[in-house]
Amino acid sequence: MTSALSESDRAALRTAFQMPAGQTMMSRSSTLTNAFVASLIPVIEPTPEEIAEALGILGMSPTTVRCAYCGDTSSEWDHLRPLVVKRRPTGFISEIANLVPSCGKCNQSKGNKHWLKWIRSNAPLAPARRGVADIEQRIERLSAFEKWRDVQPIEFEKILGRDEYHAYWASLEQVLDSMRECQQIANDLKRRIIEAHIR
Numbered sequence: 001m002t003s004a005l006s007e008s009d010r011a012a013l014r015t016a017f018q019m020p021a022g023q024t025m026m027s028r029s030s031t032l033t034n035a036f037v038a039s040l041i042p043v044i045e046p047t048p049e050e051i052a053e054a055l056g057i058l059g060m061s062p063t064t065v066r067c068a069y070c071g072d073t074s075s076e077w078d079h080l081r082p083l084v085v086k087r088r089p090t091g092f093i094s095e096i097a098n099l100v101p102s103c104g105k106c107n108q109s110k111g112n113k114h115w116l117k118w119i120r121s122n123a124p125l126a127p128a129r130r131g132v133a134d135i136e137q138r139i140e141r142l143s144a145f146e147k148w149r150d151v152q153p154i155e156f157e158k159i160l161g162r163d164e165y166h167a168y169w170a171s172l173e174q175v176l177d178s179m180r181e182c183q184q185i186a187n188d189l190k191r192r193i194i195e196a197h198i199r
């Protein structure tokens with residue numbers, strides 16, 4: 001039956017199918033790192049007055065909240081300054097002066113990049129690449145927001161002491177090492193399953 005398929009049929013069928021994304025243990029390693037960072041950082045709930053001030057700087061009101069980066073419908077508030085860079089906390093936290101409304105596309109695309117570099121970049125789904133018309137005005141608003149409060153990174157290591165701080169990150173490395181070991185065991189078991197299954 002398959003021999004009756006033309007080349008274009010075969011191409012169309014391949015496009016129609018998509019294998020669900022497989023997950024390995026190591027594909028969860030950045031999630032784990034993020035969890036280690038997120039578990040440390042303070043989360044400060046804003047007052048309604050602070051929310052009003054933040055929205056005002058961004059040129060929005062509670063009824064006109066949009067993604068600050070591209071103007072699409074916002075679905076979340078994104079950390080303007082990233083919390084994690086190179087697998088360690090930057091010292092910035094979840095507080096109103098570091099959060100702006102964002103759409104999922106922008107949040108995903110921005111990742112832990114610097115917002116200004118990213119917004120003008122050619123990164124997939126970045127506002128410049130998507131041709132957002134009022135990008136310069138958005139940059140102006142976001143720059144004003146960035147200056148709103150004198151936000152400085154918290155020096156976690158200074159507060160906690162070098163030893164305790166480094167012990168915490170060593171425990172992350174231990175967990176990652178165990179995951180790598182488990183992954184190797186799983187790879188071997190899977191190979192044997194495939195061999196038995198194909199016979």
Ligand SMILES: [Zn+2]
Nearest residue numbers: 067070103106
């Ligand atoms: Zn957006």
